[in-house]
Amino acid sequence: MSPENATPFDGWLEEDPEVARLLGEELDRQSTTLQLIASENFTSPAVLAASGSVLTNKYAEGYPGRRYYGGNQIIDEVEDLARERAKSLFGAEHANVQPHAGANANLGVYQALLEPGDTVLAMRLDHGGHLTHGSPASITSKVWHFVSYGLTGASEDPDTPGEVIDLDQVAHLAKTERPKLIVAGATAYARTIDPVPFREIADEVGAYFMFDGAHPAGLIAGGVHPSPVGIADVMTFTTHKTLRGPRGGAIVCRADLAKRIDSAIFPGLQGGPLEHVVAAKAVAFAEAATPDFRRYAAQVVANAKALATSLKAAGFRLVSGGTDNHMVLVDLRPFDAELTGKEAQEVLDRAGITCNRNTIPDDPRSAFITSGLRLGTPAETTAGMGTAEMATIAELISRTLSQRSDESAIAAVRAEVAELCAAFPPYPSLMAGAAGRG
Numbered sequence: 001m002s003p004e005n006a007t008p009f010d011g012w013l014e015e016d017p018e019v020a021r022l023l024g025e026e027l028d029r030q031s032t033t034l035q036l037i038a039s040e041n042f043t044s045p046a047v048l049a050a051s052g053s054v055l056t057n058k059y060a061e062g063y064p065g066r067r068y069y070g071g072n073q074i075i076d077e078v079e080d081l082a083r084e085r086a087k088s089l090f091g092a093e094h095a096n097v098q099p100h101a102g103a104n105a106n107l108g109v110y111q112a113l114l115e116p117g118d119t120v121l122a123m124r125l126d127h128g129g130h131l132t133h134g135s136p137a138s139i140t141s142k143v144w145h146f147v148s149y150g151l152t153g154a155s156e157d158p159d160t161p162g163e164v165i166d167l168d169q170v171a172h173l174a175k176t177e178r179p180k181l182i183v184a185g186a187t188a189y190a191r192t193i194d195p196v197p198f199r200e201i202a203d204e205v206g207a208y209f210m211f212d213g214a215h216p217a218g219l220i221a222g223g224v225h226p227s228p229v230g231i232a233d234v235m236t237f238t239t240h241k242t243l244r245g246p247r248g249g250a251i252v253c254r255a256d257l258a259k260r261i262d263s264a265i266f267p268g269l270q271g272g273p274l275e276h277v278v279a280a281k282a283v284a285f286a287e288a289a290t291p292d293f294r295r296y297a298a299q300v301v302a303n304a305k306a307l308a309t310s311l312k313a314a315g316f317r318l319v320s321g322g323t324d325n326h327m328v329l330v331d332l333r334p335f336d337a338e339l340t341g342k343e344a345q346e347v348l349d350r351a352g353i354t355c356n357r358n359t360i361p362d363d364p365r366s367a368f369i370t371s372g373l374r375l376g377t378p379a380e381t382t383a384g385m386g387t388a389e390m391a392t393i394a395e396l397i398s399r400t401l402s403q404r405s406d407e408s409a410i411a412a413v414r415a416e417v418a419e420l421c422a423a424f425p426p427y428p429s430l431m432a433g434a435a436g437r438g
């Protein structure tokens with residue numbers, strides 16, 4: 001593809017054809033390969049437009065009505081709109097829409113509610129928790145004292161497959177460790193997280209309760225997962241996963257925590273907010289409040305369940321026995337003891353199936369190699385795929401992995417993937433623009 005016909009971004013093609021070409025190529029990649037990374041999605045064109053807007057030019061340190069620079073009258077309206085829409089979407093008393101990412105939102109809450117050295121009880125990274133839940137590699141574990149809970153063991157019984165959050169362990173550790181904060185939430189956990197038992201345990205030991213809703217935020221907004229708002233003291237979340245907004249973070253909390261949370265984000269942790277992203281968050285919050293989004297959220301879960309059923313039928317073992325949310329965690333070992341998550345991810349990439357390797361509970365392999373894969377349905381559900389396509393995808397995955405030494409078999413899958421994706425373009429108008437240049 002020559003730079004002249006590679007991209008729909010006509011306005012500035014001549015000024016930076018190199019970057020314009022790369023944007024065009026990425027649009028092409030997203031449109032012609034399957035996007036199964038559980039934390040990714042396709043935003044609406046309106047979200048893209050807001051995040052690519054002139055609001056990026058403005059410095060707005062502070063909050064609406066209390067800025068450190070002039071000229072923020074419009075910006076204040078933008079941020080107020082985003083805050084009001086976030087509050088209305090989740091039924092929350094207060095919202096902070098400035099965190100640049102989910103990690104910043106979590107750090108902001110820790111900074112607001114804790115002193116250095118305080119104890120936090122959160123989920124183990126290797127059982128599905130997040131880096132900011134106290135991983136040794138994260139600054140969180142250097143500033144605060146993290147104690148970790150994990151999953152129960154796996155069971156052969158299909159009715160009680162196990163590998164669910166061990167609430168007895170959470171209660172026991174809460175009593176023995178007396179954390180100041182208990183965190184619920186995960187990045188690689190396929191079951192519903194009920195906030196109620198966490199609240200009860202937190203109350204028994206006088207701890208704050210934070211729900212990290214980065215992954216299920218869209219499922220909560222769409223009414224298919226229980227809302228922790230009003231149960232947890234604070235919910236952090238990202239806006240770009242199931243919620244389908246721009247890349248970023250946000251916090252909703254009780255009114256009495258508002259000042260501490262706000263001060264922790266700015267000036268505690270961040271400087272100028274990304275107001276173009278804040279505007280895009282406002283767009284996404286409004287989109288997520290619609291009946292269409294409720295249907296979308298239900299379809300995300302239905303698709304994940306269909307993918308899980310077909311993968312199981314193809315001989316894969318699923319961590320937690322299946323899924324209640326937007327993701328499926330595959331333990332590759334029973335399918336092929338030699339196959340690592342890393343090799344599976346790489347060969348699937350070559351077949352046009354984008355996903356990420358993931359540790360499984362008590363993984364004998366390192367986090368870089370892993371024995372598992374994490375697959376998610378948010379993006380391809382946005383593109384319009386349904387349960388029939390999920391069965392096809394499971395078959396393509398199974399075929400690719402079982403014939404991974406056969407380049408012609410991988411090429412055949414790649415062709416079928418391209419055909420499938422052509423029927424579900426995520427950005428038809430952008431692609432039409434790109435094609436129109438040719």
Ligand code: DSN
Pocket residue numbers: 038039102130187
């Ligand atoms: N990187 C995110 C995910 O993929 O789940 C978590 O931060």
